[in-house]
Amino acid sequence: MTLAEPEAKAAPKSAQAAEHFDVLIVGAGISGVGGAYHMTQQRPQDSFVVLEAKESFGGTWITHKYPGIRSDSDLYTFGYRFKPWTGTPIATAEEILTYMGEVIEENDLARHIRYGHEIVSASWSSADKLWTLQVLRKSDNAQLTFTTGFLWMCQGYYRHGQGYTPDWPGMSDFTGRIVHPQTWPEDLDYKGKRVIVIGSGATAATLAPNIAGDTEHVTLLQRSPTYFIPGRNANDLADTLRDLEIDEAWIHEIVRRRILKDQDAFTQRCLDEPETVTQELVGAAKLILGPDYDVAKHFTPSYRPWRQRIAFIPDGDLFMGIRSGKVSVETDEIERFTAGGILLKSGKELEADIIVTATGFDLAVLGDIDFTIDGAPLDFSKSVTYRGMMFTGVPNMVWVFGYFRASWTLRADLVADFVARLRDHMEKVGARQVEVALRPEDEGMELGPWIDPENFNPGYLMRGMHLLPQRGSKPEWQHTQDYWSERKEIPQIDLSGAEFRYS
């Protein structure tokens, strides 16, 4: 563009000189902010930057703004291992953001994070051993170029812009408002209104009791039931230790260990004695809902416990909402939307002013970034994963994909240690490139989808599985989802093993 040319308003500004960082972290959610902390602690010699598309940190916890938004796992384990959690185990999004804000402030991380920077493309050059990223700076629509020797993908796993809504017949006939919790309108007035919440996961279970008090009535409409664990939003051990004036750092570590041990035992029981666990979970619902409530129909799933995430419902708020009469549950299928609500397959019609589709996420692989490797487009689904962190054919990149059955951040911390060790090792052997590759003994290894649907099968994964890398039959070629073995294995990984290729 010459100086004389007027600049088109929405057009990207001309490219500027590339900025280089040793490590580039994608995303400032809980994983990316954790990654930044670990860089300062474990690799202070590296330059690094965090690029975040949104205007602030938090990822999941700023995207979701629906009433009552909270964690469904405890913050002793969802919090970082290095920063004690001092609040109630289940936390609101606001509390999580405050905690993350403290991590940023206490560790002077803000200077490393650039907000409003959306990474559009990333291309790897084996000749230069560099990633080159095209980035849109939203404040002035400038197109920037960054280069980096190492990409640390902390972009999460779903599209933040909008959630997943199935295409039901007659949706356009409905005269009320249809909203998705992921894009909750600030102006949504549900006072005195009849609301249908479609869904059976943690979001639907959180939302329904939280808005019920203001509405005329909330109907939770689910195709099939889910397991919930009702319980007090408190941790007795933490409270006792606090009462004894034990140091918060100690409390954090002790309570984490207790929770993790209990979760391990629970997961094992779900595998060993699923019927007993089912009876216990269903029994807990029955206890609150009373003998006349049809728990068999509404709260007894057909799958065994832990095949989908089990949401903890603090103080049993969903069940209390049902007991109060403000919330009711329909377990049925949608025939079609009507002008006044939803017609069910059973023939029953539900009336509504507002319909909330708590129907989940859209899986986004690699942050919707256009990836090329030496000029060729990357087909991520063709690659095989090394422990759910690295991928064959994709050099100098690590992705943080957390756990389903344990808190995500446990893995974010473990992966951070791995990245630091890998960078140390590369430095030691004088390598600028690292790639994983199947070894001769892996020849002919059976490959399958990213996650075994027999093991874990939530809708967003089932819908997007074909986009994700493959897993092998050996544990090192899978994301095993097993924190309890990974916490020992990941720190022990032999970085000079034949699966790592350095150059």
Ligand SMILES: Cc1cc2nc3c(=O)[nH]c(=O)nc-3n(C[C@H](O)[C@H](O)[C@H](O)COP(=O)(O)OP(=O)(O)OC[C@H]3O[C@@H](n4cnc5c(N)ncnc54)[C@H](O)[C@@H]3O)c2cc1C
């Ligand atoms: C409502 C809800 C509740 C949940 N509760 C729990 C829970 O209690 N416990 C648990 O373990 N897990 C929970 N999860 C799963 C949760 O997503 C993760 O635990 C965790 O927050 C993910 O963190 P993350 O930093 O890896 O990714 P995200 O939180 O998804 O953050 C990724 C960030 O990367 C940015 N980004 C993506 N692509 C680009 C790009 N191209 N350029 C620049 N920036 C980009 C995004 O803007 C975003 O800020 C929950 C998820 C949801 C949706």
